[in-house]
Amino acid sequence: MKDKQLYQIASICFFIAGLIFLIFGQSQHTIFLLGVLFIILSISFMAISRSTPK
Numbered sequence: 001m002k003d004k005q006l007y008q009i010a011s012i013c014f015f016i017a018g019l020i021f022l023i024f025g026q027s028q029h030t031i032f033l034l035g036v037l038f039i040i041l042s043i044s045f046m047a048i049s050r051s052t053p054k
Contacts, residue, residue, distance in 0.1 A: 007049030014042035 018038030025031025 004049050004052045007045050007052060011042040011045035011049060014038045014045060018042060 015038070018035045018041075021031050021035030021038060023035075025033075025035055
């Protein structure tokens with residue numbers, strides 16, 4: 001696999017995990033913050049994949 005594909009897969013996985021943590025962590029602040037952190041990581045991996053050449 002190329003680096004660009006790996007970054008795209010990582011961003012999708014972090015986004016899905018972040019959404020799961022946001023949904024299930026509404027009553028617990030630590031899990032909610034993990035969800036926010038994972039979504040930030042997914043955005044950063046998405047930006048890296050766009051700047052990586054094919």
